[in-house]
Amino acid sequence: MSSYTDDLLKLIVMSDIHLLPKGEVKRGLDTAPRFKLAIENVNELHADADLVVFAGDITDKADADAYAVFDEIRAASDLPQRVMMGNHDDRNVYLQHARDPMLDQNQFVQGYEDIKGHRIIMLDSSEPGVLRSGLCAKRLAWTAECLTEAKAQDLKIILLLHHNPSALQMPVDTYRLAEPEKLLKVLHESQADIIQILAGHCHITTAGSWGGYPCATISGNQHRVEPYLRGRTGQQNCFEAPAQYAVIMSDRINCAVHFQSYVDQSTIMDPKLFPYKIDQKFEVMD
Numbered sequence: 001m002s003s004y005t006d007d008l009l010k011l012i013v014m015s016d017i018h019l020l021p022k023g024e025v026k027r028g029l030d031t032a033p034r035f036k037l038a039i040e041n042v043n044e045l046h047a048d049a050d051l052v053v054f055a056g057d058i059t060d061k062a063d064a065d066a067y068a069v070f071d072e073i074r075a076a077s078d079l080p081q082r083v084m085m086g087n088h089d090d091r092n093v094y095l096q097h098a099r100d101p102m103l104d105q106n107q108f109v110q111g112y113e114d115i116k117g118h119r120i121i122m123l124d125s126s127e128p129g130v131l132r133s134g135l136c137a138k139r140l141a142w143t144a145e146c147l148t149e150a151k152a153q154d155l156k157i158i159l160l161l162h163h164n165p166s167a168l169q170m171p172v173d174t175y176r177l178a179e180p181e182k183l184l185k186v187l188h189e190s191q192a193d194i195i196q197i198l199a200g201h202c203h204i205t206t207a208g209s210w211g212g213y214p215c216a217t218i219s220g221n222q223h224r225v226e227p228y229l230r231g232r233t234g235q236q237n238c239f240e241a242p243a244q245y246a247v248i249m250s251d252r253i254n255c256a257v258h259f260q261s262y263v264d265q266s267t268i269m270d271p272k273l274f275p276y277k278i279d280q281k282f283e284v285m286d
């Protein structure tokens with residue numbers, strides 16, 4: 001008997017984990033127990049996921065000890081995992097201890113996975129020690145090749161990168177992906193079927209589009225920021241919650257991006273108020 005899991009991709013994306021060496025805490029927010037909660041939450045709710053991707057800013061200061069904390073905590077998940085680099089990471093430090101890292105032919109930490117008719121492309125937009133970085137000619141050429149190959153195989157593309165490529169009309173735009181037009185040109189020229197782009201870095205959940213492609217961002221495991229939009233002055237507020245990750249579910253036609261909070265100060269309403277929300281039915285898949 002067929003199951004929804006036969007054709008439906010379930011992809012978990014966590015970003016901005018910002019781990020520190022054991023015993024260190026920044027701004028009163030201990031990211032390690034939060035990350036542990038995230039993994040427990042995935043184990044509890046998404047054991048049927050195909051892949052978990054950690055989309056950069058794995059550590060806060062790129063200490064080897066913090067990468068060890070990362071490996072220790074994520075070992076509690078049996079799901080396939082992939083690790084990407086962010087601006088707070090250091091590729092060389094990570095690679096010294098990494099288990100089964102993604103590596104392209106130029107030693108960048110990027111790669112792809114083909115799952116259920118999709119190609120999940122995970123780009124390396126990191127430049128150690130640089131807040132705003134982008135994709136060099138080598139990484140762009142790798143991306144172009146990857147897209148061309150996927151198009152020839154009729155795969156739908158889900159593109160993940162750490163730096164948000166689209167302008168959010170927030171101060172974070174001053175350090176979003178550098179020279180985003182270069183990546184956009186590669187995407188357009190490939191004519192590949194790009195159904196979703198997802199990034200972290202900005203510590204805020206947004207949805208929208210970039211150059212015509214659906215593009216979302218997620219807040220992560222550290223603080224999140226409020227929408228501090230163009231024209232605002234004064235303090236931008238930061239919040240300790242929610243901490244969340246994305247769950248992308250796609251059957252190649254319907255691609256949904258959910259934002260799953262695992263640290264959330266919202267109050268759960270009394271379940272008795274929603275008796276019809278027990279064991280609910282799902283739409284029958286074609």
Ligand SMILES: [Fe+2]
Nearest residue numbers: 016057201203
């Ligand atoms: Fe971050």
Ligand SMILES: [Fe+2]
Nearest residue numbers: 057086087201
């Ligand atoms: Fe970042």
